[in-house]
Amino acid sequence: MRGGPFVDLPDDQPAAAPNWEFTTQYAKADAPAVYWGLDDPTNQPDYSGNNHVGIPSGGSDPQSFEPGTDDEGSNKSLLFKGAGTLTSDRSFPSSNTFSQVAWIKTKSRTGGFIMGMTNPSGGHDRVIWISDSGHIHAGVYEEYFYRLKSPRTYNDDT
């Protein structure tokens, strides 16, 4: 999970979108179950090699998504505009030991869901979100909601 650097830019400059490329050196070496590079708003190829393609939903483009463009005009990240979701087209085995990672840059002081897992019944678990106040939370559910919360806030790039 990444919340920074959240550089405050002057008002007359566009916010630079993240430009993180797929890092095969680390990600592939650790054999992810799913890895989405999020380079464009269409279906997301799975760089893990497991072919769990990300399917957009929750609104049609460009209402939900648009490419995050860097200063060179390259599309290197995905801007979620507050109505869109990407979901893997197929479910995959998930054990009790897991890790999940995403890089974010906020565009709003309104919090929201960042990532999580959905079981075939529609139940959610392993959820990560950012609150309106900017705290990063992680949550799991087993009879009760269990949560972790970052002490600091990470939504200063509005």
Next chain:
Amino acid sequence: MGPAGWFLYVDKELVASNVTRTNGENYIGTRSLQIGGYADFDRSPNHWPPADDPVGSHYFRGYIDEAAYFDNKQPTAARISEYVDAMWQQSANAKVLGVVDPIFSMSVAGRTTTCNGETPTGEVTSTSTAVAFGSTDATAQKVGAQDLTVSSNAGNGWSIYTRSTGPMSGRPGHTIANVSGSNATPGAFPAAGSEGFGYTTSDTALLTGTASRFFSGTTQWAAPSTSNELIADETGPTEVTRCVAYRLGISALTPADTYSTQITYTVVPRF
């Protein structure tokens, strides 16, 4: 999350943990990964966000990149640190908002002062487009020179190459032999009374071959080639003037004629 507990890292910092919580939903099976939001994330019966730190939207507003899920893996803090370092490096590359446009120019000018130990002959006229030796005889060799000035912000510098259309020639069958030295191994100029045409360069730090091969106590000369050959180079952004001198000698039996050849300079930047 795993047998060691449950850990939340932001950037490379461990910001929250629960070492007694080693699993989530009591369901072992398949799941789908979802990012960006889902309907009812913040509504009953979900209630993921706690009451004291609510969210105003089910959906995230901002950029998400490089989302991944690793099953049956719980990385070490060191591994997380390595991963974040790698991503930060790439992030830093993306934060450059200024663009420096490439600058690249070369100019040629006649030179009347000494070049690589050779002083141009007074009656030789050198301009940006020609070195005119004028009338010559076997008793006095002549020297002309040109300045080549390159200005560029190419990060890795630039190289200047030269080539010719062939030996100095006049009417069919009339040529003046080039010197025997080559760009790779320049040599001394022939003695007066012998034919020879060649060039030398003031660059004594060439990047390929022997760096100072055009001056080893005395000026060394190379025969012009019809292929591009290196005569000057730099390794970084700079404005530098190098000179190239040409020397002509004839024998008493060199046929009377007007001789010429065409020299082409090519400069290649390395951005």
